[in-house]
Amino acid sequence: MLREKEPILSLHLNPKPNKNIIQVQNNDKLKILVVDDQPGMCETLVDIIEDAGYFIDSAENGIIAIEKTKASKFDLILMDIIMPGKNGVETLKEIKKFHPQAIVILMTAYTAPDLIMEAQKAGVYECLGKPFSPGRLLKIIERLDKEKESNLKKNKKVCQ
Amino acid sequence: MKNKVLKNDHFTRQENLPPMHKGPGIAPRLFFMIFALLTLMVISSLVAFWRNRTVHDAFEKILYEIPHERAINDVQTAITDYIMPANDYLITGDPVEILNRDILDEKVRLAFVECYRLARDDETPLVKRVEDDFIKIKNLSDEIFSFNVSTDRELAGKIMKNMDKLAIDSRIHVRDLLKMHDQHMASASYEAEQAWRSTRRWMTSMFFLALILGMGLATYISLSILRPLKILDTTATKIAGGDLSGALVIERKGELTSLAESFNQMIISLRHQIETSKTILNAIADPVFTVDNNMTITYFSNACERLTGFSAEEALGQRCRDIFKSNICENLCAIRRSARQDKPVLNVEIQMKNKESDTIPIMASASCLKDWKGNIMGGCEVFRDISDWKRMTKELKDAEQQLILSERLAVLGRLASSVGHELRNPLAVVQNSAYYLKSKIGEDQPKLIKHIHMIENEIDSANKIIEDLLGFSRTKKPELIPLYLNSTIESSLHRIRVREDVKIDLNLDPDIPNMMGDKNQLHQVLVNLISNAEHAIGKNSGQITITTKKRGENIELKISDTGCGIAEEDIGKLFDPFFTTKTKGIGLGLAITKSIIKNHKGKIDLTSVKGKGTDFIITFKSQTQ
Ligand SMILES: Nc1ncnc2c1ncn2[C@@H]1O[C@H](COP(=O)(O)OP(=O)(O)O)[C@@H](O)[C@H]1O
Ligand SMILES: [Mg+2]
Numbered sequence: 166m167l168r169e170k171e172p173i174l175s176l177h178l179n180p181k182p183n184k185n186i187i188q189v190q191n192n193d194k195l196k197i198l199v200v201d202d203q204p205g206m207c208e209t210l211v212d213i214i215e216d217a218g219y220f221i222d223s224a225e226n227g228i229i230a231i232e233k234t235k236a237s238k239f240d241l242i243l244m245d246i247i248m249p250g251k252n253g254v255e256t257l258k259e260i261k262k263f264h265p266q267a268i269v270i271l272m273t274a275y276t277a278p279d280l281i282m283e284a285q286k287a288g289v290y291e292c293l294g295k296p297f298s299p300g301r302l303l304k305i306i307e308r309l310d311k312e313k314e315s316n317l318k319k320n321k322k323v324c325q
Numbered sequence: 326m327k328n329k330v331l332k333n334d335h336f337t338r339q340e341n342l343p344p345m346h347k348g349p350g351i352a353p354r355l356f357f358m359i360f361a362l363l364t365l366m367v368i369s370s371l372v373a374f375w376r377n378r379t380v381h382d383a384f385e386k387i388l389y390e391i392p393h394e395r396a397i398n399d400v401q402t403a404i405t406d407y408i409m410p411a412n413d414y415l416i417t418g419d420p421v422e423i424l425n426r427d428i429l430d431e432k433v434r435l436a437f438v439e440c441y442r443l444a445r446d447d448e449t450p451l452v453k454r455v456e457d458d459f460i461k462i463k464n465l466s467d468e469i470f471s472f473n474v475s476t477d478r479e480l481a482g483k484i485m486k487n488m489d490k491l492a493i494d495s496r497i498h499v500r501d502l503l504k505m506h507d508q509h510m511a512s513a514s515y516e517a518e519q520a521w522r523s524t525r526r527w528m529t530s531m532f533f534l535a536l537i538l539g540m541g542l543a544t545y546i547s548l549s550i551l552r553p554l555k556i557l558d559t560t561a562t563k564i565a566g567g568d569l570s571g572a573l574v575i576e577r578k579g580e581l582t583s584l585a586e587s588f589n590q591m592i593i594s595l596r597h598q599i600e601t602s603k604t605i606l607n608a609i610a611d612p613v614f615t616v617d618n619n620m621t622i623t624y625f626s627n628a629c630e631r632l633t634g635f636s637a638e639e640a641l642g643q644r645c646r647d648i649f650k651s652n653i654c655e656n657l658c659a660i661r662r663s664a665r666q667d668k669p670v671l672n673v674e675i676q677m678k679n680k681e682s683d684t685i686p687i688m689a690s691a692s693c694l695k696d697w698k699g700n701i702m703g704g705c706e707v708f709r710d711i712s713d714w715k716r717m718t719k720e721l722k723d724a725e726q727q728l729i730l731s732e733r734l735a736v737l738g739r740l741a742s743s744v745g746h747e748l749r750n751p752l753a754v755v756q757n758s759a760y761y762l763k764s765k766i767g768e769d770q771p772k773l774i775k776h777i778h779m780i781e782n783e784i785d786s787a788n789k790i791i792e793d794l795l796g797f798s799r800t801k802k803p804e805l806i807p808l809y810l811n812s813t814i815e816s817s818l819h820r821i822r823v824r825e826d827v828k829i830d831l832n833l834d835p836d837i838p839n840m841m842g843d844k845n846q847l848h849q850v851l852v853n854l855i856s857n858a859e860h861a862i863g864k865n866s867g868q869i870t871i872t873t874k875k876r877g878e879n880i881e882l883k884i885s886d887t888g889c890g891i892a893e894e895d896i897g898k899l900f901d902p903f904f905t906t907k908t909k910g911i912g913l914g915l916a917i918t919k920s921i922i923k924n925h926k927g928k929i930d931l932t933s934v935k936g937k938g939t940d941f942i943i944t945f946k947s948q949t950q
Contacts, residue, residue, distance in 0.1 A: 203750055203754065205751075205754035205757075205758075206750070206753060206754050206757070209754055209757030209758050209760075209761060210757060212761050213757060213760060213761050213764070216761075216764065272753075274746045274747070274749035274750045274753065275746045276746075276795065294749075295749045295750060295752070295753035296749060296752045296753035296755075296756040296757075296784065296788065297753070297756075298756070298760070299756070299757050299760040299761070300760065
């Protein structure tokens with residue numbers, strides 16, 4: 166079977182992770198929020214990521230996501246773009262206002278170039294086209310987690 | 326025959342008719358003829374008159390001599406009348422009185438008067454002599470009766486002798502006179518005969534002269550009058566026969582000049598009319614020709630020449646079907662049909678062949694040619710080369726179909742797009758679930774793992790279909806940038822994977838020029854074609870060859886496979902959206918490919934041998950074009 170080596174929609178917009186995460190976390194592990202209007206998507210991702218040993222919460226729309234982020238600062242937010250009410254990009258912009266260190270990965274089933282452009286400007290980390298391989302997502306999460314860990318270590322060294 | 330160019334005739338052509346007039350006109354000729362005949366008549370009558378006089382004179386003379394003879398005879402009788410009684414008396418002595426002596430005397434006198442009157446100069450002395458004799462006799466007779474014979478016998482004898490002598494003399498003298506008279510008579514009759522003869526000769530010659538002259542004149546006049554009429558007749562016959570090349574040559578003004586001028590005017594205007602109608606017929610852009618009842622071509626317009634390739638000279642007199650070689654000449658000829666139905670036949674589509682035997686589709690309309698009595702004398706056909714029109718209508722129809730198709734495709738595209746996108750969401754969930762299950766199932770559950778692999782594979786297939794659908798609905802214009810096709814192919818192939826036993830060979834011509842292209846779309850083309858080739862090869866092993874080549878200014882990209890090939894009846898439908906022969910295909914690959922190549926201003930062709938393989942050949946224009 167012929168298959169492409171990479172999904173067409175996977176664009177590395179910000180290949181380098183945000184270097185200035187200096188916030189001290191209670192838990193060393195990455196805190197993740199999944200935002201999707203589709204309950205199946207939230208549930209499956211929650212199960213997969215939880216089982217991988219991360220803290221994960223879910224929200225079914227943008228407003229709830231903003232509230233939850235305000236309540237407890239998530240390191241990584243996995244968000245659908247097309248959602249009823251606030252769409253992913255708008256939510257991203259708002260979150261970035263009060264929590265600029267948040268790493269946001271957008272997921273989309275649609276090819277919506279202008280929204281992706283906007284998201285890029287607002288500082289999205291990566292856009293994933295649905296369906297994507299959960300294994301790949303886990304690899305990204307793992308990498309981000311390692312970065313966070315080393316950042317924390319650096320911070321600790323700085324404090325000491 | 327005289328050749329002359331009529332200057333004021335704008336058709337300027339050689340005149341080949343004889344001149345209308347030569348020499349004097351008809352009026353002087355007629356005058357001359359009548360004058361000549363009158364003169365002849367006058368001369369003849371003068372001659373006749375003259376001859377008549379001569380004859381008359383001659384006969385006058387004869388008539389003149391006849392009473393003369395009578396007078397002489399009277400004289401002689403009178404003399405005898407005098408002598409006889411005297412003689413008797415002398416012999417018998419018995420005096421017999423001369424009866425009616427006075428009447429006798431008067432008679433004799435009158436006879437002599439008559440004799441004298443009618444005597445000619447040479448006769449007068451003879452008459453005189455006779456008169457003398459008579460007087461002598463009369464005197465002697467008087468003398469005899471004055472005496473008594475019986476008494477004087479001797480004297481009587483003497484007198485008798487005298488008397489006898491006188492009687493003899495007088496008889497001789499009368500005879501001389503008569504002789505002379507006879508001579509005159511003879512000469513007069515001779516003269517008369519001569520006069521008559523000469524008159525007859527004159528008259529005969531006058532008759533023949535008049536005959537010849539009259540005939541000559543009549544011939545001359547009639548010829549000279551008839552000649553122009555003859556020329557007119559010849560010309561009219563020629564014109565009736567359709568030959569308008571000549572005109573009457575007028576050398577000099579004459580009685581028929583105005584007729585001839587009108588005639589020439591008529592020829593010119595006829596010629597003009599014919600020329601005009603010919604010009605009009607020839608100016609008609611659609612070919613026109615006419616045939617007679619034997620289907621022999623009688624007129625062949627310029628447009629006909631252009632379309633058929635035959636010149637008018639070649640075509641005229643030929644049978645219609647020999648020139649047009651149309652597919653339905655024999656049984657469906659428009660002209661024949663028109664003749665049969667007695668009304669024009671319009672717009673019959675026919676295939677005809679030109680001189681080079683190229684087939685030309687024509688649209689023909691025909692009508693009957695009728696003479697003034699309404700008898701059909703042939704047909705006239707106008708036709709039109711409809712190959713351009715046909716091509717145009719076909720293009721139009723194609724364009725129309727294309728439009729309908731593209732509209733339908735646009736709707737379909739939007740539908741496909743939303744369906745495709747919406748399908749991705751559930752697929753994503755299914756994929757996540759499968760992943761989760763896989764991570765939970767241990768190595769000891771191989772069957773479950775197999776099923777999860779199947780789920781994942783089918784998700785891939787479903788994704789592939791959605792990709793196709795979305796690719797098809799993505800009608801956006803290519804973002805053309807200059808690119809080197811070989812590099813694009815190579816980088817594209819890094820992203821394409823095929824089955825192990827399918828080999829991809831590259832045969833790239835480094836000399837190809839740059840072209841304008843959209844890398845993503847070209848990649849899509851390669852993906853589509855290579856995946857089709859892979860499918861065509863099926864489960865066997867096979868080979869896909871990608872070749873680029875510089876073709877003049879163009880770039881040729883060929884993707885060949887050793888697959889199953891394409892059935893001939895499918896080739897036409899191959900690029901239609903949703904045409905597929907595969908159970909798992911949706912038939913959009915080639916439709917997308919074609920539209921992409923069209924947007925690149927390139928073209929795509931294919932050759933295929935069933936069971937051997939297929940070549941897709943794409944031609945792109947170079948950047949500079
Ligand atoms: N290389 C090839 N060899 C044989 N058949 C081909 C090839 N490429 C295309 N076809 C035929 O053309 C059809 C249409 O192709 P495509 O438009 O790509 O749709 P699909 O691949 O979804 O069937 C295919 O179903 C197949 O029958
Ligand atoms: Mg295909």
